[in-house]
Amino acid sequence: MKIAFYGSSILSAYWNGAATYYRGILNDLARRGHAITFYEPDAFDRQQHRDIDPPEWLRSVVYPATQQGLQSVLAEAGDADVVVKANGVGVFDAELLAGILSESRRDALRIFWDVDAAETLAEMRRADDHPVRAALPRLDAVFTYGGGEPVIAAYRGFGATRCVPVYNALDPDSHFPVEPDPRFVCDLGFLGNRLPDRDARVAEFLFDAARRTPDRRYMLGGAGWDHAPMPDNVTRLGHVSTRDHNAFNATPLAVLNVARDAMAANGFSPATRVFEAAGAAACLITDAWEGIELFLKPDEEVLVARDGRDVAELLEALTPQRAHDIGRAALARVRGEHSYTQRGELVDAVLSEMAAARRVAA
Incomplete structure (x- = not known):
């Protein structure tokens, strides 16, 4: 099928954590014969911080973040069999959603792909006139970054015809074990951009742990942390290119995952970096959230912490050998059960099923 996908960016992970998610799933769909x-938009300096060149397995269109640029790309929606609007584009989100509904063919599948379902649902509960809420009756399906049964039930409650969680996963061609890098030697590393709904949890799980263990060395990678107050034993790295993610994950004794507020509260929403870290055979310490055992087994494939005290205690008890064993077990689990090949297979099956049902109805 011919797929038109309107998203934040596939070329740059700069202030755009969904980039690797898009790459993994769409690359697999391209391998299955879909033309994507x-x-x-050219926005938020993402084009100045590209991680990859336009890949050969899809057509990449970067448009000016203007009304004219918006109309130029919406005009192409009518050529596609499947039209997807992802949330979090950052510019003209409401107009893009309305545009795919008005410009796509009547026989095309129209999908909203929510990479921040917990936050979108919270917004919809607060606003009866939310653009997504208004669009649901005309959409064929909602795909989500995760969220499990709670998100499915919530979207169905708002009137979605179908809601399909498509979880993050491992792209083994991009994320794999590498040799340690001297730039990233530390006891615990955390990689994540500074966001309002993550700030307090990073302070709780990373900074509090650092204060409790002043003899340990911590590293913080990601944009936005330049002026954030933090303990002296935490080193700020700034933006870390995806080219360095394997080394960042493979070098420290352990790496930390901290979910954003809404995702932690909802559960069933593993971040992309959970699988990237496991793919590099890192020993992962994650904050506690419901559903973790569906992806990695606590104490054997991942360590789970309830707060900064737990992080500090886990780190103090962690030996290099145990860290190695946990990382290798996590690597085996995600390679076997949580790759983008499996996610692409799911999306391909759902699209094929919906297209067949559309043909029968016609």
């Missing part, structure tokens, strides 16, 4: 065009 990814439309992204």
Whole structure:
């Protein structure tokens, strides 16, 4: 099928954590024979911080973040069999959603792909006129970054015809074990951009742990942390390119995952970096959230902490050998059960099923 995908960016992970998610799933769909065009705006300096060149397995269109640029790419929606609007594009989100509904063919599948379902649902509960809420009756399906049964039930409650969680996963061609890198030697590393709904949890799980263990060395990678107050034993790295993610994950004794507020509260929403870290055979310490055992087994494939005290205690008890064993067990689990090949297979099956049902109805 011909797929038109309107998202934040597939070329740059700069202030755009969904980039690797898009790459993994769409690359697999391309391998299955789908012809994909990814439309992204030239916004937020992402094009100046590209991680990859336009890949050969899809057509990449970067459009000016203007009304004219928006109309130029929406005009192509009518050529596609499947039209996808992802949330979090950052510019003209409401107009893009309305545009795919008005410009796509009547026989095309129209999908909203929510990479921040917990937050979107919270917004919809607060606003009866939310654009997504208004669009649901005309959409064929909602795909989500995760969220499990709670998100499915919530979207169905708002009137979605179908809601399909498509979880993050491992792209083994991009994330794999590498040799340690002297730049990232530390006891615990955390990689994540500074966001309002993550700030307090990073302070709780990373900074509090650092204060409790002043003899340990911590590293913080990601944009936005330049002026954040933190303990002296935490080193700020700034933006870390995806080219360095394997080394960042493979070098420290352990790496930390901290979910954003809404995702932690909802559960069943593992971040992309959970699988990237496991793919590099890192020993992962994650904050506690419901559903973790569906992806990694606590104490054997991942360590789970309830707060900064737990992080500090886990780190103090962690030996290099145990860290190695946990990382290798996690690597085996995600390679076997949580790859983008499996996620692509799911999306391909759902699209094929919906297209067949559309043909029968016609």
